[in-house]
Amino acid sequence: MKSNLYLIALISILINCKLAQNSATEFVPTFSVSKKTTHKIPEGQDYTFGYLEVLENRNNPNGNRIKLPIYIFKSRSKNPKPDPILYTVGGPGYTSMRASKYMEYYKYLDDRDFILFEQRGTQYAKPSLDCPEWAHAVYESNLPNFDTTKTDSLFQKAAKICNERLRKNGIDLNSYTTNQIAADINDLVNVLGIEEYNLLTMSYSTKIGQVLVRDYPDKIRSVVMDSPLPLEVNYDEESVNNLLGALDKLLSDCQADSDCNNAFPDIKSRFLKYLEEKTINPLEVKVENPKSGEPETFYLKGKDLTTVFTSASTGSVPNIPFEINKLLNNDLTSVKERLQYLFQEPGGGIGKGMRLSVWCAEENPFNSQEKIALETNKYPAVKGLSPTVFGNEICNIWNVQKVSEIENESIKSDIPTLLISGEYDNETPVKWARLMTNNLTNSHHLIFKGWKHGPTTYWSNPCAMQAANEFFNNPTFKPNPECFGQIESPIFKTD
Structure with a gap:
């Protein structure tokens, strides 16, 4: 099933891309719709699936081209907000595509379209390293x-x-870096004709988010970084x-x-x-x-x-x-x-x-x-x-x-940003998110008591996801969902 949100933009850009390729003057990234998907999507979920085609090495326009699978999930709202959420997972090396089977649980779709992006070199990318x-x-x-x-x-x-x-x-192994992945996402945003979007990142992909905020900030409305890993x-x-x-x-x-x-x-x-x-x-x-x-x-x-x-x-x-x-x-x-x-x-x-x-x-x-x-x-x-x-x-x-x-230096930004940490996270500790607030002048930080890495993917309690969605809906304020105030230190098992 196809979302109509970007259909006009897709058609016009695909035509322009074809013309540009035929002229052989410059490579232009393209997005092509595919009926064959990476996963079977549950009935009732409206979506578009396709592949973003970009250069493996942007300094070599005649070199390899790679394809990155993309899902565009249509919002459950009859009147969705115009700025979609783009999400890519951590790793590095993990696939984002597995999340495609579980969109019914993603609160974000109550308000917006949701774009699932596969990083270059990962499982369903072509090639996969x-x-x-x-x-x-x-x-x-x-x-x-x-x-x-x-x-x-x-x-x-x-x-x-x-x-x-x-x-x-x-394979040009030098081309599989965070900087190039951020450029891929920027290409996708431009190809789809998106004027403004929100960015959802977790763990390693928060580095991708930081590069996007630094190098391609113009279209980013707000950012959520779950379990952030600072560049520095x-x-x-x-x-x-x-x-x-x-x-x-x-x-x-x-x-x-x-x-x-x-x-x-x-x-x-x-x-x-x-x-x-x-x-x-x-x-x-x-x-x-x-x-x-x-x-x-x-x-x-x-x-x-x-x-x-x-x-x-x-x-x-x-x-x-x-x-x-x-x-x-x-x-x-x-x-x-x-x-x-x-x-x-x-x-x-x-x-x-x-x-x-x-x-x-x-x-x-x-x-x-x-x-x-x-x-x-x-x-x-x-x-x-x-x-x-x-x-x-x-x-x-x-x-x-x-x-x-x-790429090893901290970024500075006033883009509204929500940092989310798990109190017992040993991979990306709370102190790192606190460090980032010094340079993210329009940021908020939520610490989930008793939780570990990746709070927004803790399915037994979707409170962190709810907080992230509240922030996307109103990035001017620090989210304060009722569920967050109800989270207390764990009750430890004793027998």
């Missing part, structure tokens, strides 16, 4: 009998094979500290709660001491291999056992002290359940090449290797936990160009 070699390396390295002294060489080999294969296929932050240098900080906050809240503290007295110091002891004397866990039926033995250090916190979603936050206490009492049922997943066959490494290109061009070059080395061994409880998404050796193999210095 997949690295099955990397996925297999992850699988192999997680098996209990793997020789950990070979970890570095295993991943270096995987990166080398994937890199060579993608380049052999004509060097993620790898802080990741271990951020993990321990979020864990400390949660366990401190448990100790401040009389019921939680009575059930699990002094849980913070006991858990940290436990992690430190297991770093020296790893925890031995026997798990049945579902393929062979034979027992396999894992040896887990402190850095491995932090998954009791990091793997928990917002919905399972109340259970974290209870699960930690199980560990402290040598109840390994939950640990064994998580380890069972490691025997699953590796995936296709979808979008991993895009992730490598972005990280090795934009994050790794700005890292202090001295700080990275210090962070790896600084904290006894998680000693040996690498703070990097991709190490320096991997990025040397991936061999993409470093982006310009401006």
Whole structure:
């Protein structure tokens, strides 16, 4: 089914694009409607699906052209507001297209059209920069009998094979950057003839949002950044500290709660001491291999056992002290359940090449290797936990160009912006959003008590989505939905 919102603009622009291509004077981006979609859309949802075609390398007009799938979902309102919302997810390397199946739950469509944008190099883009070699390396390295002294060489080999294969296929890996993705979105806005729009971003895609605000601000009416990652932050240098900080906050809240503290007295110091002891004397866990039926033995250090916190979603936050206490009492049922997943066959490494290109061009070059080395061994409880998404050796193999210095500098803007944080988010901590408010002079910040990463995608409680939608409807004021005032610190499970 097709939305009529942009039909006239599409027809006229497609004609102009065809003429421009025929003249061979300059490449002009195009949007073409397609009947074949990435996902089956539920009955009753009006939409247009198609592909944005842009240059892979904008400095080479005769080079590769890439296609990015786009959904334009029509508002449920009979009188929708004229400024649509454009949404793209995080990663880098994750697909936005999966959200297309769940538009009935998206409150934004009550008021506006909603555009779902797929970033270049991700799952449904053409091409998709997949690295099955990397996925297999992850699988192999997680098996209990793997020789950990070979970890570095295993991943270096995987990166080398994937890199060579993608380049052999004509992929320009230097063109898969945040800056280029922002340019793709700007092209889409222009091709569709949109005069003004709102931007919804989450996690990594908040960097895309910052570049758009900096380089293409004219048509942006308002911005929501869920779990923001500031351009100027060097993620790898802080990741271990951020993990321990979020864990400390949660366990401190448990100790401040009389019921939680009575059930699990002094849980913070006991858990940290436990992690430190297991770093020296790893925890031995026997798990049945579902393929062979034979027992396999894992040896887990402190850095491995932090998954009791990091793997928990917002919905399972109340259970974290209870699960930690199980560990402290040598109840390994939950640990064994998580380890069972490691025997699953590796995936296709979808979008991993895009992730490598972005990280090795934009994050790794700005890292202090001295700080990275210090962070790896600084904290006894998680000693040996690498703070990097991709190490320096991997990025040397991936061999993409470093982006310009401006891509690691903070932006300044007076565009109305809402920053949303989860209180226990260890990936993009609250402090980063607070930092951004210094330069976003027309911004507001909401912190969701007891929540983790990505509050607007917490389906069990759509309060953050409601707050975002209220902001889009009136970006002059800080949203204050009734549900937000009802959110309190978690009631921790004690038995």
